[in-house]
Amino acid sequence: MKKTNVIIGIVIFAILVTVPFWSAILSPASGAAPEVSFDTPVINQLSGDDYKCVEDVEWMRAHHMDLLSDWKVEVVREGTRTYIAEDGTEYLASLQNTCFECHSNYEDFCLKCHTYADVNPTCWECHVEPTVAGGAA
Amino acid sequence: MEMNRRKFLKLGTAAVAGLGVAAASTSPAVAAAVNGSYKNAEGKQNDVTWGMVIDMNKMDNETLNKCIEACHKFHNVPNIDTKKDEVKWIWGEPFEHLFLDETHEKMGEKFKDKNFMTICNHCAEPVCVRVCPVKATFMNAQGVVGMDMHRCLGCRNCMAACPYGARSFNYKAPRDYIEEINPSYPTRMKGVVEKCNFCSERLAVGELPLCAEIAGAAITFGNIADPNSGVSKKLADNFTLQRRSNLGTKPKVYYIV
Numbered sequence: 001m002k003k004t005n006v007i008i009g010i011v012i013f014a015i016l017v018t019v020p021f022w023s024a025i026l027s028p029a030s031g032a033a034p035e036v037s038f039d040t041p042v043i044n045q046l047s048g049d050d051y052k053c054v055e056d057v058e059w060m061r062a063h064h065m066d067l068l069s070d071w072k073v074e075v076v077r078e079g080t081r082t083y084i085a086e087d088g089t090e091y092l093a094s095l096q097n098t099c100f101e102c103h104s105n106y107e108d109f110c111l112k113c114h115t116y117a118d119v120n121p122t123c124w125e126c127h128v129e130p131t132v133a134g135g136a137a
Numbered sequence: 138m139e140m141n142r143r144k145f146l147k148l149g150t151a152a153v154a155g156l157g158v159a160a161a162s163t164s165p166a167v168a169a170a171v172n173g174s175y176k177n178a179e180g181k182q183n184d185v186t187w188g189m190v191i192d193m194n195k196m197d198n199e200t201l202n203k204c205i206e207a208c209h210k211f212h213n214v215p216n217i218d219t220k221k222d223e224v225k226w227i228w229g230e231p232f233e234h235l236f237l238d239e240t241h242e243k244m245g246e247k248f249k250d251k252n253f254m255t256i257c258n259h260c261a262e263p264v265c266v267r268v269c270p271v272k273a274t275f276m277n278a279q280g281v282v283g284m285d286m287h288r289c290l291g292c293r294n295c296m297a298a299c300p301y302g303a304r305s306f307n308y309k310a311p312r313d314y315i316e317e318i319n320p321s322y323p324t325r326m327k328g329v330v331e332k333c334n335f336c337s338e339r340l341a342v343g344e345l346p347l348c349a350e351i352a353g354a355a356i357t358f359g360n361i362a363d364p365n366s367g368v369s370k371k372l373a374d375n376f377t378l379q380r381r382s383n384l385g386t387k388p389k390v391y392y393i394v
């Protein structure tokens with residue numbers, strides 16, 4: 001009798017402790033990666049060879065923060081504002097004046113993944129996101 | 138199997154090494170390093186030292202106000218009315234506030250009433266740079282004393298050190314006090330110090346600082362390291378004053394009075 005109670009207790013405990021795991025498995029929607037939107041006026045104008053980001057898209061997805069951090073140091077401290085991408089294209093190294101020109105949809109682009117990944121970059125405390133500046137939503 | 142201390146350590150080391158190799162081989166293939174490069178469109182301006190001569194015979198209050206408005210508007214400087222909380226990059230001061238030792242009681246009214254344009258002096262020996270514990274304030278290769286807002290932690294050592302009061306602290310969230318945000322320049326956040334940056338974002342693309350562009354003949358801006366530049370000639374041909382030159386901070390903003 002006592003032994004059964006202990007086993008029941010252990011089972012209940014195990015279920016409670018693993019709630020985050022099996023609840024995520026049971027509700028597939030919550031775990032799905034977000035769909036970011038490329039539907040902005042400037043991106044829609046791009047076609048063929050011009051339809052590209054500063055660097056390879058896969059690389060940008062994983063390392064845009066490294067690129068921005070690198071730009072930050074080069075621009076602010078070294079004063080070099082022209083970035084030459086791996087494919088030779090030159091860009092003005094600027095979050096507000098280069099990135100946001102295409103990605104003018106802060107909420108459907110930046111915020112989608114940042115919310116999903118639960119990261120809170122402090123960029124926006126100073127850098128003006130397009131919606132605040134009255135750019136395309 | 139008989140397990141002694143020696144065998145246990147050997148097996149353990151091999152197991153850990155094996156795990157390490159396995160972990161390394163399954164890590165993502167996307168390279169982490171930024172592989173692009175940078176170039177400076179104007180070439181490296183290492184032989185340039187920016188300086189400014191303000192001709193107070195040509196500078197009137199109206200021009201000064203235009204400079205202030207344009208600068209503060211472009212750089213998203215908040216407009217806060219109270220003396221304690223105000224933030225300013227350019228402002229006007231009476232002569233005696235700038236040049237106390239040169240002031241006397243018989244000085245003419247027209248000098249007393251005039252607002253002298255006041256900005257960061259971009260000292261050649263900047264005290265603010267020395268006291269900043271995180272190198273947020275630094276001097277760049279062209280002698281401009283700049284601020285890296287990403288680093289500033291708001292200790293205000295630089296404000297205490299600056300003998301010219303050229304620095305303002307954001308006691309309040311600045312965005313609440315900006316009428317219209319300029320989307321091409323960042324704002325600041327509550328808790329950081331800010332000041333004039335000699336328009337380094339404009340200098341980088343070969344343009345004059347905003348105030349020098351607006352004030353026309355009243356402000357001469359250029360390379361003081363080049364003896365043939367306009368600014369060097371102004372300095373050679375006119376009697377000029379530096380603010381508190383006795384301190385040895387070597388300001389690079391000069392006044393013709």
